[in-house]
Amino acid sequence: MENEALLEAYGLFRAKVPRFTSYPPANRFQLDGGRRHQANWLRNVPDGASISVYAHIPFCRRLCYFCACRTQGTKTLKPVRSYLDTLIAEIIAVRHLLPRDLKMARLHFGGGTPTLLDTELMNQLCETLFSHFATTPDFEFSVEIDPTEAPAATLETLADWRMGRASIGIQDFAPKVQETIGREQSFDQTKSVVDALRALGVQSVNFDLVYGLPHQTEASLQATLEQVLSLHPDRLALYGYAHVPQMSKRQVLISADDLPGARARFRLAQAARAQFEAAGYRAIGIDHFGLASDSLTQAAASGALRRNFQGYTDDPCETLVGFGASAISEFREGYVQNAVATAGYTDRVRIDGLAGHRGYRMSAADRMMSDLVQGVMCRGEIDQVALRAAHPAFGREIDDTVTRLYLTYPDALVLSETGLTIRPEAASLARVIAAAAASERTTQGSMAI
Ligand SMILES: C[S@@+](CC[C@H](N)C(=O)[O-])C[C@H]1O[C@@H](n2cnc3c(N)ncnc32)[C@H](O)[C@@H]1O
Ligand code: SF4
Incomplete structure (x- = not known):
């Protein structure tokens, strides 16, 4: 059973993150x-x-x-x-x-x-x-x-x-x-x-x-x-x-x-x-x-x-x-979204068959944050050890993020040798915590295209 007072204290009922799905x-x-x-x-x-x-x-x-x-x-x-x-x-x-x-x-x-x-x-x-x-x-x-x-x-x-x-x-x-x-x-x-x-x-x-x-x-x-x-x-x-x-x-x-x-x-x-x-x-x-x-x-x-x-x-x-219009493609290198409106989509396909309009090139730092956010949204945890092993260049940023989140949501998270886990009584905060982890990451090194 979740703890309503705890969720309220950590802003769940004020949070405006309903559409946050994944990073970026x-x-x-x-x-x-x-x-x-x-x-x-x-x-x-x-x-x-x-x-x-x-x-x-x-x-x-x-x-x-x-x-x-x-x-x-x-x-x-x-x-x-x-x-x-x-x-x-x-x-x-x-x-x-x-x-x-x-x-x-x-x-x-x-x-x-x-x-x-x-x-x-x-x-x-x-x-x-x-x-x-x-x-x-x-x-x-x-x-x-x-x-x-x-x-x-x-x-x-x-x-x-x-x-x-x-x-x-x-x-x-x-x-x-x-x-x-x-x-x-x-x-x-x-x-x-x-x-x-x-x-x-x-x-x-x-x-x-x-x-x-x-x-x-x-x-x-x-x-x-x-x-x-x-x-x-x-x-x-x-x-x-x-x-x-x-x-x-x-x-x-x-x-x-x-x-x-x-x-x-x-x-x-x-x-x-x-x-x-x-x-x-x-x-x-x-x-x-x-x-x-x-x-x-x-x-x-x-x-x-x-x-x-x-x-x-x-x-x-x-x-x-x-x-199709607005469809998002995912590649090892990043994301491409097709033109959203049907008319714009059609115009683009007419030119050379491709409809890409907006996009995002993933940097190594983005990949790390994407894995971190996946952990929170899919398993309710940040496995600091596994993340550090997978992204050795970002050990400091991983540690800083874990510390920042733990200091912000101490009663919602369990800190262990391997990282952070969301307590069952605060499970509904996963989206808030994922958005908080992602929002403060420096954009330095990431390449919006
Ligand atoms: C792309 S829609 C397609 C559904 C299909 N056309 C139908 O009507 O059965 C997929 C799902 O998005 C969800 N959805 C759509 N608008 C939403 C909203 N404003 N808030 C939350 N979920 C929404 C609904 O559950 C919907 O079934
Ligand atoms: S507007 Fe269309 S896509 Fe959306 S829920 Fe109704 S039928 Fe499905």
């Missing part, structure tokens, strides 16, 4: 940097490497008020068709720059709503990807699915292309909450999509839920979670609602007065956690839960859990190639 945060990326390095970094991917591939579909037929994802509304498939032409051109151009001998270990379709594509468009996209990327024997294909936009034929097409994992958006089943967040979705509709996916042989089902939504109460959330658990998901993500109307304009439709306060939010998260654990799920990192049989749960247990811009992952690949 995307707001450190520099404009126009990505394009300069993208081609070289693609060429430098080692021959014989296994890579992950992400394709972003930034369209939805409905625009839920609460959503902070990069997406745009459309009533027809016309703009989607034209976007797909660009996406396919980008895939072909990027593949041309990558080494010939390459295997795709992971493929993820995200959005937006990838299942908005009809079978013809979905086949076109999959055909392009699978004909350009051979797969590894342990290849995994996952897709984000909105159950209100998941025609049987599209799901069948995805299953034919070996989709093995589905990530299903639920958020909350309470009618009043759904009405206020502009997202109606019945339990029956959700269940029939889950049943259909399982019948098609999809082995792993993940649900996205959100706490801190308008009008959500502990009782209403408990009722939602009872329904959710009756569907036996393999994995659950429980995100804290990020209310950022200055970034996501449609959120002005949600009144801040209807949102639970910081303490109420915390209690919602704690109650949900207790309910998941009572149902046999294990906590993974700061906001995921999984059955013992789930690969993310197993990665967390073995210390192999990682975090990238899409959240927690057990993906072991060093290279992630992102396709």
Whole structure:
């Protein structure tokens, strides 16, 4: 059980770090940097490497008020068709720059709503990807699915292309909450999509839920979670609602007065956690839960859990190639984000097939901080000994960071010979501590491009 007084003393209820996911945060990326390095970094991917591939579909037929994802509304498939032409051109151009001998270990379709594509468009996209990327024997294909936009034929097409994992958006089943967040979705509709996916042989089902939504109460959330658990998901993500109307304009439709306060939010998260654990799920990192049989749960247990811009992952690949507007690619050398707006993305692909816009070149010091932040977010610890061994040039900075954090959060951390561990009663501070570790690191030596 977490200690609310301790969390309050250390600023959890005042903290403004909801979007901090990994180091460097995307707001450190520099404009126009990505394009300069993208081609070289693609060429430098080692021959014989296994890579992950992400394709972003930034369209939805409905625009839920609460959503902070990069997406745009459309009533027809016309703009989607034209976007797909660009996406396919980008895939072909990027593949041309990558080494010939390459295997795709992971493929993820995200959005937006990838299942908005009809079978013809979905086949076109999959055909392009699978004909350009051979797969590894342990290849995994996952897709984000909105159950209100998941025609049987599209799901069948995805299953034919070996989709093995589905990530299903639920958020909350309470009618009043759904009405206020502009997202109606019945339990029956959700269940029939889950049943259909399982019948098609999809082995792993993940649900996205959100706490801190308008009008959500502990009782209403408990009722939602009872329904959710009756569907036996393999994995659950429980995100804290990020209310950022200055970034996501449609959120002005949600009144801040209807949102639970910081303490109420915390209690919602704690109650949900207790309910998941009572149902046999294990906590993974700061906001995921999984059955013992789930690969993310197993990665967390073995210390192999990682975090990238899409959240927690057990993906072991060093290279992630992102396709589509706003997609982020990860290379040994750094990050490249594609142009965010669909029009800008299309213009860039038209020039030379590449859409990189912003980017960040990782210095050796950044790599050290990235590992340090991964430790906090994935394992709740800073393993000072392992970090010093992996980054011998930064021993002093590692020691200084550990000392600074311990002096700032003494009652939340245990200091031992090997480093720092977050106390179980202060587990919710992981994000605050990770952001504090990263924020004061000198930028000297890091190269924003
Ligand atoms: C990219 S969205 C795709 C979901 C899919 N289109 C659907 O509606 O089911 C992925 C997830 O991000 C989460 N999300 C979106 N906006 C959020 C916000 N403002 N705060 C917290 N989580 C959010 C939701 O849980 C959502 O299911
Ligand atoms: S939650 Fe899903 S369907 Fe709703 S706007 Fe966001 S991406 Fe689109």
